[in-house]
Amino acid sequence: MTDQTKQFASLDERCAAYDRMADALLYLGDNWKSRPTLAQASNEFGLSPFHFQREFSLWSGLSPKQYVSAHAHAAAGELLREGASVLETSFEIEASGPSRLHDLFIAHEALTPGEAASGGRNVTLTIGRGPTPFGDGVFLFSDRGLTALGFIDAVPETPGRPGEKTGRSEKAAFEDIASRYPAADIIRDDAAAARFAEKVFEPGAKVPLALYGTPFRRQVWRALLEIPVGATCTYGQLASATGNPKSARATGTAVGANPISWFVPCHRALASDGRLHNYHWGVKRKRAMLAMEAGFRDAIGQ
Secondary structure, eight states: OOGGGSSOOOHHHHHHHHHHHHHHHHHHHHTGGGOOOHHHHHHHTTOOHHHHHHHHHHHHSSOHHHHHHHHHHHTOGGGGSTTOOOOOOOTTOOOSSOOSSOOOOOOOOOOOHHHHHHTSTTOEEEEEEEEEBTEEEEEEEETTEEEEEEEOOSSOOOSOSTTOOOOOOHHHHHHHHHTTOTTSEEEEOHHHHHHHHHHHTSTTOOOOBOOOSOHHHHHHHHHHTTSOTTOOEEHHHHHHHTTOTTOHHHHHHHHHTOSBTTTSOGGGEEOTTOOOOOOTTOHHHHHHHHHHHHHHHHHHHO
16 A cells, blocks of 8 residues: 555545545546546546545545556456446455455344344434445444444436436435334434444444344345455355355345445345346445445455
């Protein structure tokens, strides 16, 4: 890593830069073979070379040149193309060294069977808006840990791509998250959510997760945590990893029901055809998550 990429920008800055950086990841991924210069890339987004280099590096943890080189090194350009297959991986692939993006564990699941089955009955949860590297998020949490994370879109995604869902307004995102726990007592506190966001998105943070769901779903969600950073798997592979090789469809449903986006990495699970579709919070966001992870993994592995 260069000195320029040894630290990220503030979380608020990364949040504000998300839409432009997601487009930059797509541009660099689609054009990696032509090795666009810094001037060409920055001109594409109306920034000076200095500001594009700085914003991209502090958002992703990689310089634009490192990111393009990672694509060339791993032949990963197809990851960002609509309808293309992604990197072939398996649960046997090991991550290339420690990742600043993920140093996570399930600290505890301090829930009674009744709480887990009821969707939060007799539990008080805090909900609020806070920044993330992928735009503003809706956080749901308690003193036990993070219970849910979703995302807000200032501008909905452009419809037209197969399986791509439109973005969610703040109202829709809050309703989406809260509706998953109808039995809980949910209190809104945006200031607390912003503080919580800073804590869990700090590089190297250990994030306690409080998973509410059926035993089967929690088994699938724990399996998602075993997929290495920068890797992907199919629902069938995930089902096999949980000891239920014939339950790919049910596994896919459990993946889709994952309430804690990014930290429980359902974005790493793909359908058998490898397409980046049917992500609850939008294909653009899933693409950005996978692109960041793939570039980071391959850069530190060189």
